[in-house]
Amino acid sequence: MEGVSYQRFPKIKIRTVRDDFMKFELRETDASIANALRRVMIAEVPTIAIDLVEIEVNSSVLNDEFIAHRLGLVPLISERAMAMRFSRDCDACDGDGQCEYCSVEFHLRAKCINDQTLDVTSKDLYSSDHTVVPVDFSDSSSGFDNSDTRGIIIVKLRRGQELVLRAIARKGIGKDHAKWSPAATVTFMYEPEIYINEEMMETLTLKEKQDFVESSPTKVFGINPNTGQVYVHDAEAYTYDDEVIKKAEAMGKPGLVEIHAKEDSFIFTVETTGGIKASQLFINAIEILKQKLDAVRLSSDTVEADEQFGELGAHMRGG
Amino acid sequence: MNAPDRYERFVVPEGVSKVSYERDTKIINAATFTIEREDHTIGNILRMQLHSDENVLFAGYKLPHPLQYKILIRIQTTSQSSPMQAYNQAINDLDKELDHLKSEFEAELARHAVRQQREF
Numbered sequence A: 001m002e003g004v005s006y007q008r009f010p011k012i013k014i015r016t017v018r019d020d021f022m023k024f025e026l027r028e029t030d031a032s033i034a035n036a037l038r039r040v041m042i043a044e045v046p047t048i049a050i051d052l053v054e055i056e057v058n059s060s061v062l063n064d065e066f067i068a069h070r071l072g073l074v075p076l077i078s079e080r081a082m083a084m085r086f087s088r089d090c091d092a093c094d095g096d097g098q099c100e101y102c103s104v105e106f107h108l109r110a111k112c113i114n115d116q117t118l119d120v121t122s123k124d125l126y127s128s129d130h131t132v133v134p135v136d137f138s139d140s141s142s143g144f145d146n147s148d149t150r151g152i153i154i155v156k157l158r159r160g161q162e163l164v165l166r167a168i169a170r171k172g173i174g175k176d177h178a179k180w181s182p183a184a185t186v187t188f189m190y191e192p193e194i195y196i197n198e199e200m201m202e203t204l205t206l207k208e209k210q211d212f213v214e215s216s217p218t219k220v221f222g223i224n225p226n227t228g229q230v231y232v233h234d235a236e237a238y239t240y241d242d243e244v245i246k247k248a249e250a251m252g253k254p255g256l257v258e259i260h261a262k263e264d265s266f267i268f269t270v271e272t273t274g275g276i277k278a279s280q281l282f283i284n285a286i287e288i289l290k291q292k293l294d295a296v297r298l299s300s301d302t303v304e305a306d307e308q309f310g311e312l313g314a315h316m317r318g319g
Numbered sequence B: 001m002n003a004p005d006r007y008e009r010f011v012v013p014e015g016v017s018k019v020s021y022e023r024d025t026k027i028i029n030a031a032t033f034t035i036e037r038e039d040h041t042i043g044n045i046l047r048m049q050l051h052s053d054e055n056v057l058f059a060g061y062k063l064p065h066p067l068q069y070k071i072l073i074r075i076q077t078t079s080q081s082s083p084m085q086a087y088n089q090a091i092n093d094l095d096k097e098l099d100h101l102k103s104e105f106e107a108e109l110a111r112h113a114v115r116q117q118r119e120f
């Protein structure tokens, strides 16, 4: 027996895309989908991060576990992560988690031999797989900081200090440890709909209009200098703080403006650590959510058991 | 020493089934689905999708305790449907919606690239 479909057909409009940043509008769906996608992007899209460190020599000022922790937090290019295996269900290495299907090996060797302080950075990590390397921010087109980029500092060494180690990077998800989260920030807001009661607005003096416009902590409204008309300057600057509504009431003009959140329109902001592209993060999130849904389908034996139960029930009821 | 297993939160233990189904003994067409190692992500989208089914009289989910890594979904339907049918339908509809969303996003990404090129 096949039921009627209640499927929705959401729409998307992209505003900005850069490698590690994206802003887009999601429409014609509800908050549960928007929130599920946000949650999956933060905690369930896999990346690769250093998970095991074997230290051979460490005469730096930082202790071994401190360095291991810092290495774990270095974002690695994780384009491969979706196709990679989790070490816990890799049968090629029997849970050892050190084979080519489920891990990437790194080596680091640094020694300071002069009076100049040596910065050990993510660029000193040598990977066994050229597709899995520390994220390089130096040629990022996102603008800032283009001079003197030597990667992410792990530790500083003075004369005579040395650091030699071997590290194993594995696939993981943010739910396990935040170092595996591909997301720097993922947020969404409801699109506000602002309605100005023009007739009532015209009963205000210019001073009152200015007071009203300035009552908003963010610049949502503006005043046309020529006509003296109040207009919506930036609807999305509204933080749902209700300040302008309260102001209108205090001025004895309730209903001067009406603001409501459109229940089916969301503005997403996605920022990644650089491990995967922002656009890819969203695509991966959809894929992971689909896999999760697939995993919660009822197994055929549960269905059969219930059908038998149903027949028995019908029989007992005399059907 | 007594640290819990790292992936205890998202890997279903051996011998435990991912989804189990239990009919209500007192109310007709009502049942509870127990889903192991899932949280609000799945619980809330299923609940909301079930609400759009007009044969569903009740649909709710709960995460009983933050350290019990499972959710309970309770469904009651009219005699025109059954909790199991509604549950399967909700999953199918969500799955199709996500398929649509993916192709929609990829198409928009291509359109956006063209728009960007025209600007330069």
Ligand SMILES: [Zn+2]
Binding pocket: A087, A090, A091, A092, A093, A094, A095, A096, A097, A098, A099, A100, A101, A102, A103
């Ligand atoms: Zn392996």
